[in-house]
Amino acid sequence: MSGRYLLRRTGLILYTLLVVSVLVFGITQVLPADAATMLLGENATPEQLAAIRERLGLNDPIWTQYLRWLGGVVTGDFGTSMRTGLPVLPQIAEALSRSLLLAALSIGLMLVLALPLGILAAVRRGRPVDLLVSLASYVGISLPEFVTATLAILVFADWLGWLPPTGYVPLTEDPARSLLHLILPVATISLILVAHVSRMVRSELVDALHTDYVRAARLKGLPERVVLRRHALRNALLPTITIVALDVGYVLGGIIVVEEIFAIPGIGRTLIVAVQNRDLPMIQAGALVMAATYCIANFLADLAYAALDRRIQYG
Amino acid sequence: MTAVLEVADYTLDYATRQGPVRALEDVSLSIARGEVVGLVGESGSGKTSLAWAIMRYLAPNAIERGGTLRLSGTDLRALKPAGLTAIRGKRLGMVFQDPSTSLNPTLTLGRQITEVLEFHRGLSPADAVREAEAMFARVGLRDPAAMMRRYPHEASGGEKQRVVIATAFACRPECILFDEPTTALDVVTARQILDLFRELQAETGVASLYISHDLAVVSGLAQRVAVIHQGRIVEQGATRAVFGAPQAEYTRALLAAVPRPDVRLTETVPQPGPPLVAVQDMTVRYGRPSLFRRRARGVIGASAVTLDVRAGEILGIVGESGSGKSTLARALTGLAAFEGGLAFEGRPIGGVRAMDRAYRRQVQIVFQHPDSSLNPRQRIREILARPSRLYGGEGDVGALLQSVSLPADFADRFPHQLSGGQKQRVAIARAFAPRPKLVICDEVTSSLDVSVQASVIRLLVELQRSSGAAYLFITHDINLVRQIAHRIAVMQRGQLVETITAEDLATRGPQHAYTAQLLAAVPRLDIGETPDDA
Numbered sequence: 001m002s003g004r005y006l007l008r009r010t011g012l013i014l015y016t017l018l019v020v021s022v023l024v025f026g027i028t029q030v031l032p033a034d035a036a037t038m039l040l041g042e043n044a045t046p047e048q049l050a051a052i053r054e055r056l057g058l059n060d061p062i063w064t065q066y067l068r069w070l071g072g073v074v075t076g077d078f079g080t081s082m083r084t085g086l087p088v089l090p091q092i093a094e095a096l097s098r099s100l101l102l103a104a105l106s107i108g109l110m111l112v113l114a115l116p117l118g119i120l121a122a123v124r125r126g127r128p129v130d131l132l133v134s135l136a137s138y139v140g141i142s143l144p145e146f147v148t149a150t151l152a153i154l155v156f157a158d159w160l161g162w163l164p165p166t167g168y169v170p171l172t173e174d175p176a177r178s179l180l181h182l183i184l185p186v187a188t189i190s191l192i193l194v195a196h197v198s199r200m201v202r203s204e205l206v207d208a209l210h211t212d213y214v215r216a217a218r219l220k221g222l223p224e225r226v227v228l229r230r231h232a233l234r235n236a237l238l239p240t241i242t243i244v245a246l247d248v249g250y251v252l253g254g255i256i257v258v259e260e261i262f263a264i265p266g267i268g269r270t271l272i273v274a275v276q277n278r279d280l281p282m283i284q285a286g287a288l289v290m291a292a293t294y295c296i297a298n299f300l301a302d303l304a305y306a307a308l309d310r311r312i313q314y315g
Numbered sequence: 316m317t318a319v320l321e322v323a324d325y326t327l328d329y330a331t332r333q334g335p336v337r338a339l340e341d342v343s344l345s346i347a348r349g350e351v352v353g354l355v356g357e358s359g360s361g362k363t364s365l366a367w368a369i370m371r372y373l374a375p376n377a378i379e380r381g382g383t384l385r386l387s388g389t390d391l392r393a394l395k396p397a398g399l400t401a402i403r404g405k406r407l408g409m410v411f412q413d414p415s416t417s418l419n420p421t422l423t424l425g426r427q428i429t430e431v432l433e434f435h436r437g438l439s440p441a442d443a444v445r446e447a448e449a450m451f452a453r454v455g456l457r458d459p460a461a462m463m464r465r466y467p468h469e470a471s472g473g474e475k476q477r478v479v480i481a482t483a484f485a486c487r488p489e490c491i492l493f494d495e496p497t498t499a500l501d502v503v504t505a506r507q508i509l510d511l512f513r514e515l516q517a518e519t520g521v522a523s524l525y526i527s528h529d530l531a532v533v534s535g536l537a538q539r540v541a542v543i544h545q546g547r548i549v550e551q552g553a554t555r556a557v558f559g560a561p562q563a564e565y566t567r568a569l570l571a572a573v574p575r576p577d578v579r580l581t582e583t584v585p586q587p588g589p590p591l592v593a594v595q596d597m598t599v600r601y602g603r604p605s606l607f608r609r610r611a612r613g614v615i616g617a618s619a620v621t622l623d624v625r626a627g628e629i630l631g632i633v634g635e636s637g638s639g640k641s642t643l644a645r646a647l648t649g650l651a652a653f654e655g656g657l658a659f660e661g662r663p664i665g666g667v668r669a670m671d672r673a674y675r676r677q678v679q680i681v682f683q684h685p686d687s688s689l690n691p692r693q694r695i696r697e698i699l700a701r702p703s704r705l706y707g708g709e710g711d712v713g714a715l716l717q718s719v720s721l722p723a724d725f726a727d728r729f730p731h732q733l734s735g736g737q738k739q740r741v742a743i744a745r746a747f748a749p750r751p752k753l754v755i756c757d758e759v760t761s762s763l764d765v766s767v768q769a770s771v772i773r774l775l776v777e778l779q780r781s782s783g784a785a786y787l788f789i790t791h792d793i794n795l796v797r798q799i800a801h802r803i804a805v806m807q808r809g810q811l812v813e814t815i816t817a818e819d820l821a822t823r824g825p826q827h828a829y830t831a832q833l834l835a836a837v838p839r840l841d842i843g844e845t846p847d848d849a
Contacts, residue, residue: 212416216479217419234422
């Protein structure tokens with residue numbers, strides 16, 4: 001992997017984001033009712049509308065508006081929210097930090113659970129443990145997160161009363177209560193991830209255990225745990241990394257639903273509120289940030305892949 | 316002589332849905348210290364099953380019906396997993412067929428030998444590295460220290476097999492099983508590996524079981540040989556005796572099937588007149604043009620090749636893998652874009668796009684693996700009728716099958732219901748369906764057993780005689796090509812180094828150094844001399 005590759009890859013990410021920015025800007029332009037109508041409400045007089053359009057530059061050609069917006073984005077100015085009248089960037093950043101905490105905990109939990117489960121199922125292939133893990137994964141994959149979330153609230157908050165049903169407490173304010181509030185949302189998101197990834201780990205590991213080089217390692221007289229760890233697992237984890245990176249895309253989508261159900265003011269909820277209020281600058285910034293997150297996650301996955309498999313040469 | 320490895324009355328079944336299938340029956344075999352025993356048989360004969368049984372690595376559906384397996388007195392069948400790990404790799408080693416799949420792609424070559432040294436000989440990591448480097452040097456790897464840090468994809472096939480051999484010898488085992496260790500390698504590389512094997516074996520005196528389908532290789536290595544057929548050892552004894560005066564019918568058939576360059580199979584002569592195919596300075600580049608670079612940087616597959624094929628001529632093309640022989644086939648059939656001139660029956664063909672239906676009809680190809688070139692979901696009838704109809708043939712599937720000596724009722728079968736040799740016959744019938752003038756045979760017999768190979772070759776020679784088609788016969792087997800080709804073209808690294816008639820090659824010998832090298836590398840079936848002189 002060369003510096004040139006890193007540079008080119010970063011360039012590609014920027015290019016992707018540029019395309020995304022065109023799409024995002026384009027879509028918000030197609031929406032019925034422009035920023036002026038939204039600001040003034042439906043009862044505004046045509047004179048008022050014309051005045052504010054003039055002030056906001058809405059009469060300029062569309063590419064001028066786009067370039068003005070893009071120029072702002074590049075310099076860190078995402079505009080002001082039409083709903084609150086405050087700058088977009090700090091709001092997005094704060095919402096994103098909450099969502100990232102939720103996502104990081106979910107992905108962390110997924111790694112802690114999915115790897116051992118997948119390995120166990122692969123090593124005990126065809127035995128009861130394998131069947132149990134497979135069955136649980138199927139259930140996990142088949143349940144949409146709004147079902148699991150609702151069930152979880154019903155059972156753990158309503159019936160048992162162990163956990164708070166909804167709400168968000170900042171980590172800095174009260175760490176214990178903050179984590180308590182995060183348990184159900186994190187569990188909801190990781191359930192599908194664990195199900196998905198553990199199945200992937202299982203099938204990849206089963207394949208790896210049947211390769212010639214694993215056979216060769218066994219016939220070299222290495223103990224089974226060394227064969228498993230050094231020879232099979234390493235190769236089985238490679239495709240899993242790609243899957244995890246793709247799952248980040250799922251998390252970004254799933255988080256919107258989960259944040260809405262558990263009333264967590266993260267990026268997902270911010271986006272929903274923005275869409276409901278036609279808060280154009282907020283929608284644009286939110287969509288762009290999500291696309292960037294996805295690009296970066298896949299980039300990191302590629303780097304991890306190359307570090308584990310030396311056959312991959314980026315350059 | 317006390318036996319190091321002793322197999323006595325060993326019988327093995329595999330449980331299948333149709334009931335148990337016998338894989339090995341009453342197999343008895345012993346190998347003394349310093350001895351090489353060859354185990355010769357075709358695919359499905361049970362030779363590899365025996366290796367797995369000795370290594371105690373049997374498939375879950377294997378059922379051992381009886382017999383003993385002993386390594387210097389240790390009863391291998393009685394070993395528990397812990398005892399087994401202590402024996403495998405330490406007292407009993409194995410060298411596999413394909414070094415590119417038996418080495419872990421994500422570990423360095425060095426790591427794959429040091430782990431054995433650390434585990435079995437208890438060496439410290441630093442000592443293991445030192446010892447491994449010494450082993451690498453011993454097996455003839457240049458720059459052992461650098462090789463230690465390389466990954467399998469950074470080494471050649473020969474280098475990888477040297478690493479596998481070094482690993483097998485690392486703990487000075489009493490016995491090593493060699494399962495077709497040169498089959499996946501090129502002729503010249505295979506020769507070097509065989510020489511290395513001979514050297515190490517003499518030096519260490521390790522008892523060796525050398526499993527191979529190649530009688531010529533075994534005849535040059537083994538003191539004793541066992542011939543296995545359908546799970547039974549049909550004949551066993553001193554190599555010279557078995558190959559020189561075979562007793563079993565099967566051994567005689569096997570020996571008769573080995574290609575002998577001095578026995579000509581083709582009687583036809585090419586037609587005089589202008590060439591059927593004229594290739595002028597043909598170059599093929601591989602690699603895709605990227606988004607930003609229009610012209611592919613490209614690896615050169617074939618470089619400025621000039622040759623011609625006459626009507627009714629069999630032109631053999633030999634060379635190692637990567638020499639460009641298949642690239643040429645791909646270019647001539649329009650599977651790869653080429654630069655340079657091509658003329659068919661005097662008509663210039665400017666490029667892949669200029670290959671019209673008439674050209675494609677007259678130039679047919681038979682591939683190496685019928686398994687991947689026949690559609691598994693089509694019946695033989697559909698496979699054969701389609702090209703026949705497409706090119707305006709009469710579409711008589713029965714007659715086509717008959718022409719390749721297959722029963723007409725095979726038309727309703729699927730490819731998986733046929734054996735490898737039968738499938739290849741179907742592929743040949745398909746190529747002949749549109750009555751082509753040139754048939755390209757790309758390693759058509761390489762994946763077949765010796766005896767099947769011989770019958771497929773006889774068929775091809777017969778078809779050539781009756782149809783008058785010209786062949787471009789691509790193979791790595793120079794003995795085979797000397798039997799059937801009128802002229803032989805030798806390729807090396809994408810270039811045509813020599814074109815010589817079979818007759819000149821036989822009488823005057825090779826003109827180019829590389830042809831000489833290829834010829835020297837081919838193992839000869841020697842029956843007259845003792846193996847040590849080979």
